[in-house]
Amino acid sequence: MNIWAYIIRRLLYVIPVLLGVCLIIFVLFNLVSPDPTLIMLGKHASVSQMEDLRRELGLDRPWFLQYLDVVKSAFTFDFGRSWSTKQEIIEMIKAGAIPSLTLSIPAFVISTFLSISISLFVAFFRGTILDRTIVFLCVTMMSISSLAYILFGQWFFAFKLGLFEISGYEFGFPYFIPYVILPVLIWVMLGIGPDVRFYRTIILDEIYQDYVRTARAKGLSENKIMFKHVLKNAMIPIITYVIIQIPFLILGALLLETFFSIPGLGGIVLSAINSSDFPVVKAMTILISVAYIIFSVLTDVMYTLVDPRVRLK
Amino acid sequence: MKKIKIFQTLIIGLLLATVVSCTKKTASNESVLNLAVSSKVKGMDPIYSNDRYSSNEVARVYEGLLEYHYLKRPYTLKPNLADGMPTVSADGLTYTFQIKKGVMFHDDAAFTNGKGRELVAEDFVYSIKRLADPKLQGLGYWLLDGKIIGLDEWRAKYAELPKADYTDEVAGLKATGKYTLQFKLKKSFPQFLYSLAMPFTFAVAKEVVEKYGEEFLNHPVGTGPFLLPRFEQSNKITYTKNKAFREKKYPCDGSPELKAQGYMADCGKILPLTDKIVVNIIVESQPRWLNFQKGKVEYISVPKDNFEAAIPDAKNLDPKFVEKGVRLSVTPSLDVTYTAYNHDKKLFNNVKLRQAMSLAYNVEESNKLFYNNTAMPAQSVVPPGIAGHIPNYKNPYRGSGTPANIEAAKKLLAEAGYPNGEGLPEISYDCPSSTTSRQTGEFFKKQMAQIGIKINVITNPWPELQKKITNRNVDLYGIAWGADYPDAENFLQLLYGPNRSPGANGSGYNNPEFNKLFASSATMQDSPERTALYEKMYRIAAEEMPWIYGVHRQSYTVVNGWLKNYMSTDFEAGQGSYLRIDLDQKKKLLEKF
Numbered sequence: 001m002n003i004w005a006y007i008i009r010r011l012l013y014v015i016p017v018l019l020g021v022c023l024i025i026f027v028l029f030n031l032v033s034p035d036p037t038l039i040m041l042g043k044h045a046s047v048s049q050m051e052d053l054r055r056e057l058g059l060d061r062p063w064f065l066q067y068l069d070v071v072k073s074a075f076t077f078d079f080g081r082s083w084s085t086k087q088e089i090i091e092m093i094k095a096g097a098i099p100s101l102t103l104s105i106p107a108f109v110i111s112t113f114l115s116i117s118i119s120l121f122v123a124f125f126r127g128t129i130l131d132r133t134i135v136f137l138c139v140t141m142m143s144i145s146s147l148a149y150i151l152f153g154q155w156f157f158a159f160k161l162g163l164f165e166i167s168g169y170e171f172g173f174p175y176f177i178p179y180v181i182l183p184v185l186i187w188v189m190l191g192i193g194p195d196v197r198f199y200r201t202i203i204l205d206e207i208y209q210d211y212v213r214t215a216r217a218k219g220l221s222e223n224k225i226m227f228k229h230v231l232k233n234a235m236i237p238i239i240t241y242v243i244i245q246i247p248f249l250i251l252g253a254l255l256l257e258t259f260f261s262i263p264g265l266g267g268i269v270l271s272a273i274n275s276s277d278f279p280v281v282k283a284m285t286i287l288i289s290v291a292y293i294i295f296s297v298l299t300d301v302m303y304t305l306v307d308p309r310v311r312l313k
Numbered sequence: 314m315k316k317i318k319i320f321q322t323l324i325i326g327l328l329l330a331t332v333v334s335c336t337k338k339t340a341s342n343e344s345v346l347n348l349a350v351s352s353k354v355k356g357m358d359p360i361y362s363n364d365r366y367s368s369n370e371v372a373r374v375y376e377g378l379l380e381y382h383y384l385k386r387p388y389t390l391k392p393n394l395a396d397g398m399p400t401v402s403a404d405g406l407t408y409t410f411q412i413k414k415g416v417m418f419h420d421d422a423a424f425t426n427g428k429g430r431e432l433v434a435e436d437f438v439y440s441i442k443r444l445a446d447p448k449l450q451g452l453g454y455w456l457l458d459g460k461i462i463g464l465d466e467w468r469a470k471y472a473e474l475p476k477a478d479y480t481d482e483v484a485g486l487k488a489t490g491k492y493t494l495q496f497k498l499k500k501s502f503p504q505f506l507y508s509l510a511m512p513f514t515f516a517v518a519k520e521v522v523e524k525y526g527e528e529f530l531n532h533p534v535g536t537g538p539f540l541l542p543r544f545e546q547s548n549k550i551t552y553t554k555n556k557a558f559r560e561k562k563y564p565c566d567g568s569p570e571l572k573a574q575g576y577m578a579d580c581g582k583i584l585p586l587t588d589k590i591v592v593n594i595i596v597e598s599q600p601r602w603l604n605f606q607k608g609k610v611e612y613i614s615v616p617k618d619n620f621e622a623a624i625p626d627a628k629n630l631d632p633k634f635v636e637k638g639v640r641l642s643v644t645p646s647l648d649v650t651y652t653a654y655n656h657d658k659k660l661f662n663n664v665k666l667r668q669a670m671s672l673a674y675n676v677e678e679s680n681k682l683f684y685n686n687t688a689m690p691a692q693s694v695v696p697p698g699i700a701g702h703i704p705n706y707k708n709p710y711r712g713s714g715t716p717a718n719i720e721a722a723k724k725l726l727a728e729a730g731y732p733n734g735e736g737l738p739e740i741s742y743d744c745p746s747s748t749t750s751r752q753t754g755e756f757f758k759k760q761m762a763q764i765g766i767k768i769n770v771i772t773n774p775w776p777e778l779q780k781k782i783t784n785r786n787v788d789l790y791g792i793a794w795g796a797d798y799p800d801a802e803n804f805l806q807l808l809y810g811p812n813r814s815p816g817a818n819g820s821g822y823n824n825p826e827f828n829k830l831f832a833s834s835a836t837m838q839d840s841p842e843r844t845a846l847y848e849k850m851y852r853i854a855a856e857e858m859p860w861i862y863g864v865h866r867q868s869y870t871v872v873n874g875w876l877k878n879y880m881s882t883d884f885e886a887g888q889g890s891y892l893r894i895d896l897d898q899k900k901k902l903l904e905k906f
Contacts, residue, residue, distance in 0.1 A: 034777050034779060034780035035780060035783075038779050038780060038783055038815065039775075039779060040450075040452065041452060041455075042363055042364075042452065043794070043817060044363075044455035044817065045783075045815045045816075046455065046458070046815060046816055047815055049454060049455065049458070050815060052447055052450065052472055053450050055472070056447065056448065056450050081527065084355065085355040085356055085546065086355070086356055086358070086361060086527070086530055087355075087356060087530070087531070087546060088527075088528075092546060095545065095546065095547070151599055154599060154600060154603065155599070155603065158603070159603040159606070159607065166600050166603045166604050166607065166609070167593075167595055167597075167600035167603075167604065168548060168549065168593065168595075169547075169548050169549075171547075258596045258597055259597045259599065259600060260600070261548045261593065261594060261595045261596070261597075261600060262548065263546070263547045263548040263594075267353070267596070271353060274774070274775065
């Protein structure tokens with residue numbers, strides 16, 4: 001089947017998925033979420049002011065008209081303004097995405113590269129004391145709360161040793177660099193434990209396959225077996241795991257962003273949820289859903305590239 | 314192997330070089346006030362400044378008719394953009410202000426030739442109509458709701474129409490001359506003047522609002538001491554000094570105790586006293602604390618987790634901070650924490666039950682556990698520092714965990730009809746979902762168990778708790794109230810029957826005697842008679858125990874030695890222009906950091 005036809009067909013799935021996403025967030029917001037007017041007006045809310053505000057926000061209109069608005073914004077990407085900050089949402093997202101990405105992309109690239117390398121290394125020495133030690137270390141690292149890494153890292157490396165900025169962010173290259181080094185390092189530390197264990201399992205699954213025995217019987221070197229054969233065959237689950245994380249990179253890392261005062265999207269989403277700021281929550285959910293679909297299509301396409309046996313249907 | 318080492322060294326060296334070279338530097342002779350705030354700022358439109366963070370930022374750029382005297386306690390209003398205090402008609406209903414002449418708006422492209430024009434009385438008429446504009450839904454309309462003749466009607470009229478017409482006159486809000494502004498009130502409301510010191514009513518220019526439309530909130534153009542060309546929601550806001558600011562001087566009069574503390578050293582100096590203000594938004598307490606310890610911010614409120622390290626005996630700063638020139642500023646906050654009963658539930662109409670629960674609650678212990686013993690146990694609803702609070706009054710139903718208290722509580726509970734809690738259903742206690750609130754809930758549960766009352770602690774996200782309170786879907790809930798203005802009315806209204814939820818009286822307490830006293834005091838000017846009424850209500854609120862009172866908190870702020878004129882206050886708006894950085898001292902002290 002033509003790859004383009006496949007891509008177009010998959011992308012058309014965006015339509016029903018988005019309709020469903022709109023319905024879910026609309027229902028959740030209207031049934032579960034507290035009255036936004038109460039939160040916006042705060043401690044001085046009165047019945048008449050709440051009614052006025054509901055009218056201005058359009059919350060007194062029939063529900064299907066409100067749902068249509070959600071659908072409309074999902075397809076036009078015109079999300080309007082935040083109820084809480086009155087800022088234009090698309091501008092808020094643009095402004096928040098840059099700091100989030102300057103933190104998440106380097107962290108993601110470094111941690112993926114490091115984790116795959118370490119897992120190949122431990123798989124190579126599988127069953128030895130080295131393998132066990134590294135797995136033990138990974139489990140230990142996973143067992144420590146992420147908050148502990150952040151609190152300790154900030155206190156020790158930034159405050160005690162003065163190697164990095166304690167918190168803050170400057171827009172523009174290269175000014176942001178000093179502010180993101182420490183959070184990136186912490187992110188990498190946080191990711192290595194689970195990632196190494198995951199990749200190691202995948203690689204070990206491959207190592208015991210028949211074709212590896214055949215390769216060994218042919219007299220190929222261990223290096224060649226690992227890098228040429230095992231890694232290539234392990235790529236499918238790895239690609240799935242890696243690519244599907246990409247859409248979420250835009251959200252940054254909430255805890256890291258708040259502790260290091262990085263004005264990213266994580267913080268924007270959190271404060272929107274806390275203030276029942278429906279338009280912002282809606283915009284972010286829709287954008288992430290669209291990105292998720294696009295990247296899952298990309299994953300499928302990548303499969304065909306790394307493994308010619310895979311055919312798109 | 315050697316190659317790898319060289320490579321490693323190179324990478325580390327490069328990283329460090331980047332860190333050092335990329336940090337933006339500021340000129341060392343520039344007087345920069347570095348502040349740290351713990352919450353995001355929404356925008357710079359005065360009508361939406363309903364939290365202290367937004368209102369503090371708005372007040373750096375915008376100004377109002379009145380302001381609090383910087384050096385007078387109790388808090389006293391003084392003219393700011395008004396040229397003198399208003400003349401008030403004999404019936405207390407008409408307030409006439411003269412506006413200062415020659416006050417200029419900041420330069421902006423919205424004005425002819427980009428030059429800021431002079432402020433006139435009509436600007437206040439426009440700004441206050443904006444607050445009332447139903448299309449804009451300003452968050453401070455509660456201030457004026459039901460107060461100014463014709464304003465509610467104006468608001469109601471345009472709620473139904475697509476757009477509000479600002480040329481449509483409001484009888485009670487008029488510019489009677491270029492510099493004369495007149496307010497006519499529906500009924501006497503002595504707290505009205507406080508509204509004019511709140512950022513909600515600060516002056517904006519019509520041209521700027523019209524030019525930027527919905528983006529106005531990102532283009533602050535006021536008459537204030539600092540300039541911010543464009544607001545961006547970020548982690549940092551940088552203001553520069555308004556060089557064209559009118560001649561406003563640091564006060565030479567004030568309360569004797571502040572004079573004795575050296576707050577008048579800058580008497581007569583032209584404001585603002587700094588070239589720049591950098592507001593850093595640092596939500597978490599650890600980075601705020603670490604930045605303070607590095608001398609990167611001038612002052613912060615001591616985070617709870619660092620309290621013992623900073624103030625080991627709960628009174629004095631640790632010597633290691635004193636050596637660095639850090640000082641401690643302790644100020645009572647105008648607030649009260651409390652556990653409210655839902656008075657809609659018949660169960661809580663039983664005064665003896667309420668008194669018993671209050672007696673069983675050990676407020677001293679809760680002060681130790683949750684406030685490092687720094688707060689003051691509340692005896693009733695009004696905090697100290699404002700008229701209406703009765704100093705040294707001891708609430709007979711306040712418990713401190715003594716066996717006598719518990720015995721008395723048990724006795725009251727039996728009199729209420731529930732000996733040892735028998736016959737009482739399990740009572741739910743709703744609180745916000747923060748760790749401290751949950752701990753407070755568990756503590757409350759333990760206290761009530763002493764007299765046989767079963768409590769079920771329910772934690773809620775903040776919006777959910779608000780919803781439950783409004784829908785009367787709670788038994789008990791833990792909450793706090795901070796003053797909007799320094800008048801006991803602002804606290805007493807929390808127990809005024811007609812203010813029931815979704816108004817400020819979330820507990821739904823409704824006592825005809827209290828309501829009558831409140832209604833009488835509401836129209837009285839500040840006077841011994843009004844204070845007497847306030848005190849009567851204070852006593853009723855103490856004896857009736859409509860809530861279980863918690864504490865009045867105190868703010869503990871650590872201040873770096875080079876920052877001059879700082880004192881913590883409940884009304885920070887406008888404070889930035891009075892603060893000064895002693896650059897020489899900063900240089901010397903920073904060597905010790």
